[in-house]
Amino acid sequence: MEKEKTQEKRQPKYSRKSPSERREILVQAALNCIVRDGPHKLSIRQIAQEAGVSVGLINHHYTSKEELVADAYRHIAASLMDDFGQRIKMEGGTAQEQLLRFIQLSFSPVNLDPKLFRAWLAFWTMMQHSEEVSAVHAEQYDSYRSRLEHLFQEIIEAGTPLRMSPRLAALGLSGLLDGLWLEWSLDPTNFTEEEGIEICRNWLEMIKK
Amino acid sequence: MEKEKTQEKRQPKYSRKSPSERREILVQAALNCIVRDGPHKLSIRQIAQEAGVSVGLINHHYTSKEELVADAYRHIAASLMDDFGQRIKMEGGTAQEQLLRFIQLSFSPVNLDPKLFRAWLAFWTMMQHSEEVSAVHAEQYDSYRSRLEHLFQEIIEAGTPLRMSPRLAALGLSGLLDGLWLEWSLDPTNFTEEEGIEICRNWLEMIKK
DNA sequence: TTTCTTGTTGAACAGTTGTACAGCAAGAGA
DNA sequence: TCTCTTGCTGTACAACTGTTCAACAAGAAA
Numbered sequence: 001m002e003k004e005k006t007q008e009k010r011q012p013k014y015s016r017k018s019p020s021e022r023r024e025i026l027v028q029a030a031l032n033c034i035v036r037d038g039p040h041k042l043s044i045r046q047i048a049q050e051a052g053v054s055v056g057l058i059n060h061h062y063t064s065k066e067e068l069v070a071d072a073y074r075h076i077a078a079s080l081m082d083d084f085g086q087r088i089k090m091e092g093g094t095a096q097e098q099l100l101r102f103i104q105l106s107f108s109p110v111n112l113d114p115k116l117f118r119a120w121l122a123f124w125t126m127m128q129h130s131e132e133v134s135a136v137h138a139e140q141y142d143s144y145r146s147r148l149e150h151l152f153q154e155i156i157e158a159g160t161p162l163r164m165s166p167r168l169a170a171l172g173l174s175g176l177l178d179g180l181w182l183e184w185s186l187d188p189t190n191f192t193e194e195e196g197i198e199i200c201r202n203w204l205e206m207i208k209k
Numbered sequence: 210m211e212k213e214k215t216q217e218k219r220q221p222k223y224s225r226k227s228p229s230e231r232r233e234i235l236v237q238a239a240l241n242c243i244v245r246d247g248p249h250k251l252s253i254r255q256i257a258q259e260a261g262v263s264v265g266l267i268n269h270h271y272t273s274k275e276e277l278v279a280d281a282y283r284h285i286a287a288s289l290m291d292d293f294g295q296r297i298k299m300e301g302g303t304a305q306e307q308l309l310r311f312i313q314l315s316f317s318p319v320n321l322d323p324k325l326f327r328a329w330l331a332f333w334t335m336m337q338h339s340e341e342v343s344a345v346h347a348e349q350y351d352s353y354r355s356r357l358e359h360l361f362q363e364i365i366e367a368g369t370p371l372r373m374s375p376r377l378a379a380l381g382l383s384g385l386l387d388g389l390w391l392e393w394s395l396d397p398t399n400f401t402e403e404e405g406i407e408i409c410r411n412w413l414e415m416i417k418k
Numbered sequence: 419t420t421t422c423t424t425g426t427t428g429a430a431c432a433g434t435t436g437t438a439c440a441g442c443a444a445g446a447g448a
Numbered sequence: 449t450c451t452c453t454t455g456c457t458g459t460a461c462a463a464c465t466g467t468t469c470a471a472c473a474a475g476a477a478a
Contacts, residue, residue: 056456141395182387203381206415253467264466
């Protein structure tokens with residue numbers, strides 16, 4: 001009896017974290033859940049279990065489930081873009097080479113992952129009825145596309161005229177990348193990664209005047 | 210009292226339909242619900258209310274909600290493709306002209322509709338955990354892409370060589386169309402219909418050798 | 419008119435959901 | 449050691465989910 005009480009005292013049932021630490025843990029747990037089970041199984045209780053905390057904690061740190069998901073969206077989208085950005089800039093090269101590397105990365109297992117698609121499905125669904133999530137999307141997508149646009153601008157400035165404006169070239173490539181990513185995610189047997197890269201590589205070649 | 214009873218007799222509470230008629234009504238109601246409220250509000254009770262029937266009826270005609278949704282998916286996807294097909298063939302013309310018309314139709318209000326996107330979001334979500342819905346997708350997407358592929362094949366046979374195989378050309382165009390449709394649906398302020406058409410029209414021009 | 423088939427009802431069931439909140443307890447500061 | 453702040457727990461709640469099924473009744477057939 002005495003012994004048990006002592007053990008309990010020495011092994012706290014839980015450890016207190018600072019709000020930012022706890023939010024980080026909750027965001028990671030939410031991402032794990034979305035990625036594992038998809039949007040329709042995403043519940044406060046699932047997330048709480050994944051994070052190893054009680055149900056109540058989530059509404060202590062976030063006013064609603066949507067707020068947490070929006071935070072998770074921002075987190076994964078930004079870290080993916082950062083990852084892409086770093087890998088591309090690390091190896092340097094011309095704008096043309098960087099775009100090619102961007103395409104190759106888009107068709108690498110990091111990005112071509114059914115789990116990742118499930119996460120985006122959840123975000124798109126929540127965008128339909130959450131201003132918060134919509135704002136995060138607009139913010140992330142803008143940065144994504146302006147990055148592409150800037151690279152096409154560089155190509156033109158380097159002396160290679162294009163058949164269309166950098167804006168349309170970027171819109172086209174992002175559409176192509178997203179569309180092929182979508183179709184591959186819905187059914188990976190549709191085409192291979194190599195075919196995907198081949199199609200996008202052609203876009204890069206063909207838009208040169 | 211006597212009068213009331215007579216009225217009740219003459220105005221039945223409901224009318225009995227043949228299974229096929231009722232299924233048609235249920236499918237339409239399900240589509241209305243998906244399109245109006247999106248995937249996360251799609252429930253048996255909502256569909257039943259929309260169809261003006263009781264909750265129990267749905268499980269009388271379908272063994273599960275998923276079966277009904279799969280039926281609804283097949284219905285809307287097939288009718289959209291039929292609509293496209295008819296409009297394209299009606300005006301005839303070369304394969305090149307038909308493809309251009311396909312692109313224009315893709316960026317017309319019929320297809321560029323946030324409501325339609327909500328429906329597809331629901332289907333994609335259900336594909337993640339329903340063999341039934343997945344099968345319908347595979348079936349519909351195959352017919353969609355093979356239609357495009359066939360038109361590119363015609364172009365080649367008409368004497369215009371392409372920079373890539375009909376398969377890759379079709380994959381590319383469908384990726385482009387789907388990707389731009391996706392991005393427009395997520396945020397219609399991204400680009401205009403004209404810009405979308407312009408991008409796809411360029412694909413048609415550029416792939417010629 | 420009566421019978422009979424079967425499409426239809428609506429309550430009941432056993433779950434699930436997000437959120438609120440009274441109270442517990444971790445662990446820093448005194 | 450004790451106090452006190454506040455991160456955290458877990459129950460309670462009201463509303464919802466898909467599915468089942470005994471009972472009802474529409475309307476064709478006899």
